[in-house]
Structure formats: C-alpha cells, structure tokens
Amino acid sequence: MYTTSANVAERQAAPPSLAISTVIFALRPSEASGRPTLWLPLVRRIREPFKGLWALPGGPLTHSESLQDAASRNLRETTGLAPSYLEQLYAFGGLHRSPTQRVVSIVYWALVQPTEAALADESENVRWFRADRVGELAFDHNAIVDYALWRLRNKLAYGSIAYHLLGEYFTLAQVREVYEAVLDTRLDPANFRRQIKATPEIEETGEYLQGGKHRPPRLYRFTGRPGLDPDNRSTP
Amino acid sequence: MYTTSANVAERQAAPPSLAISTVIFALRPSEASGRPTLWLPLVRRIREPFKGLWALPGGPLTHSESLQDAASRNLRETTGLAPSYLEQLYAFGGLHRSPTQRVVSIVYWALVQPTEAALADESENVRWFRADRVGELAFDHNAIVDYALWRLRNKLAYGSIAYHLLGEYFTLAQVREVYEAVLDTRLDPANFRRQIKATPEIEETGEYLQGGKHRPPRLYRFTGRPGLDPDNRSTP
C-alpha cells in the first residue's frame, strides 16, 4: 500500500506549483512616538489575481538553489538587503490560497539590522509598512504575517534573537526597546537589565554611547550564534 | 525586478517534485527495562534509490488535499493509525537529498496513543523501531528523525504535548515516564507531580488505577487543546 504511494510521490505527477516567500522584519522609529517599532517591506501586485494589493515578496524556486538560498535571493532582489537572521517559517499549502491554481508556498522570515534597513530600496511597488498596520494583503498573506509575528514573539522569549534586529554594538536600553516593540509592553529597566546581563552571550565592551542628554550607556556586543533551522542547526 | 520573479513563480515552471513524509512517534515498552520508550514506524524501500533501506512513510500530495490531509492519509495508509497530534515539522529542500532528482519534502510529525499504536499494522515492509536506534536510513531521513526528536523534546518543555502520547486517562507517574523517555533523564516524582498539578489543563478524576502492587494512583485527564499550526491555530 505504501509502495504505490511512494511510486506516485517520486513520479513527476503534475504537482502544485512551488513558491518561496519571505516576511522581513526590521526596526524603524515610529513617526508618532519616535520609539522603535516593527516594519516589513511589501510589494504591490501588478497583475491578477489581487492586482493592486500589497503582498509578501516572493519568487520562484530555481533548480540550482536550496530553499534558503531562494529566500535569500528573494530578499536581496526586492529590498537589496542581506538578512542577519533567516529561518523557515512554514509551508502553506491550503487548497484555495490562490484563486487561479494550487500553489504551495514555503515561507521564510528574516530579521535585518537597522543600518541595513535604512538603505533598503523603496519604490512605487516596494514599500515598508508597520507590522501591525499592513492593511488587506493578497492571498493568505495577512495570516502569514500574523503567524510570523507570533513566531517572532515566541523566539524572543527563548533568548538570542533580539540582537539580530540591532547593530553590532548596542545598549541594554536598545535591547529593551526591541522587546517592548515586539511584545508591545513596557518592561522595568532595572529588572530587564539584570536578566540580560545574566545571559553569557552578552559581552560588555569598553565603549559608551555618547550624545544623549543623560548618562552615557555602556555598549554591549552579542557573541552567540543564532538558533536556526535544521539547515543551519540549533535552538527553538 | 520582483515582478519578473513573481511571474516565474506563478508559471508552471518545471518545479522540483513535492513529497509529504511523516515522523510518527508512539510510546512502547522497552524490551529490556519494560519502561516506556519512543518508537516510530519505518517502511522499507522496494526500489532504487536506496532500495532495501528503511525510510520514513511518505507519499504524494494530491491536488485535492491540503498538506495536513496528505500527511494524515499517509499515516493512515502505512500504519492504519489516526494520530492524536499532527504538526508540520519542516520543509526539506536541499539540492542533493535524492540522487535521482530534485525533491522537496514537506515533513509532518505525529504522536499516537499507545492503545492505537498497539494495533498498528506491521509487515515485511513496515516495522517499528526505537527512535534512538533506527540505523542508517534512506535519503536524509536520519537528519529528519533527529530534528523531529529535537522538536519533540522542545515541545515537551513548553507544556501540553506529553498527553498526546498517553490515553485519555493517565496517572501522573505515566506522565513522568513520558518525560523521562523523551528527555532521557530521571525526574523526582514528588517535584514533578507538584509542577504538573500546577497546570490548569490537568483534571483530577474520581477514578484510580487498580492492579499495581502498591497504593493505587489517581487517574487524571487532559482538558486543553494542543498548540498546533497556523493551519490549526495555537501555541509554541
């Protein structure tokens, strides 16, 4: 019984088409408060279905690249960015995701550092949106963004992910702002700093950040490797 | 730039073939100690590549079923089982997973209850193996099993997953045995019970399990819904 199934699986049996998409998060200052908030780039659909609506960057899977490579290329082609973190999110394969044909999308999510994000391409058909205000998107992309946000919040709880939204050097207050932006809460600065300082992957540097109208905070550096995929090997 | 990519993605552009596989875990008593241990069913390859080697149950994705449905059918066809838990594990799409052609496998993992597992089909070409002693498998299936085990251990830490390896009613000692089997450690019975009893989804029943040569333990019931996929919606 299985044997017949296996045979069919291995045949080139007119499979659903396969696409790669990416949810790309970066931190940008909110226009209102100036505090950092989560943003992501979307591309406008220039043809049916969903012509005119915004959608996640996506593209084909060529024969010569792995899933992760395809996602990277995708990201580079739409925004010109190299991600500091890239992980597979989920394979979406519902029957009616696209009205015209059956398509299975393998979706990745990425984090980019603000220095990178600042020089990201933007154009008529590529624009950054606040993650909590994307409006109505094409296909099932609203659900995908929601799920990516949920995963990001989850990963944050586990540890070494926040730093990929920051530059190489950062203050503990900046780390706290990442948590506050992603989790949408306020955290006690003193307690938060105690916890962060307890993690061994955060290293004090001798440098301080000058220029604020207050005591200059010490700069830190993240020394751990991210927990990635089976492709890259590591944590939850 | 994106626009051309999108077009290609939507075309039927001779994509890699798409397969669904499943890693199915169940608890069975170890022959040696009698304590419960993790097992999973494998199927023997009856043709090249990897003819004769054991492999994960897998099959085609038909046009009329979702990814999850395909995984369920898969599971039912090879073992005759209905899983009590089913979740997408990962999409494996490396270039050289199969020597003959490019194939992307979307892998699910499942938990089945021991009552179910006891009546699972077994035959010349379908056999259960201890999860830590599967030997050399076809394709990249050893890596997939390792990753599935890692995910299972992780989920266990989070909470409401152990119960899907047990029947409807269970003793707290049985829950502890699940943890001990999956994490491969011993846990203090008293402390473990205190923690489990602190979770609200575990409900005392009035029943006791008779038949042991010791004080009869109370039976409990799990009342929470599992945390599943975006397809099903819920926790980590």
Added chain:
DNA sequence: ATCAGTTTTAGTCATTTTGACTATAACTAG
C-alpha cells in the same frame, strides 16, 4: 493477621529567581 516491599502523595526547608521599588551616578541643556 501481620509484615515487608512498593509506589503514591503530602509536606518541609533552604536556595534561587522574580517583580516592585529606591537611590545614586553621570551625562546635557540651560
């Protein structure tokens, strides 16, 4: 009937972690 053997179950106690909060340090702007 009693006793030894077993696991369940409740509980104690010291240690660690967490959350709320206070106080001082070190800068800038005026």
Added chain:
DNA sequence: CTAGTTATAGTCAAAATGACTAAAACTGAT
C-alpha cells in the same frame, strides 16, 4: 550650578525550584 534625564546598583518580599522526609495505601508472602 541646577534641573532634567537615563543608566546602573541595590534592597526586599513573594514565588518558584530542588533536595529531601515521611506517611498512606495497596499487594504478596509469611
């Protein structure tokens, strides 16, 4: 020099954790 601001250290009670003790409730053998 002072007010304003954030950084940073520290205190203290409450909660969670880990190691451990002991009683309860069964079975099977004497």
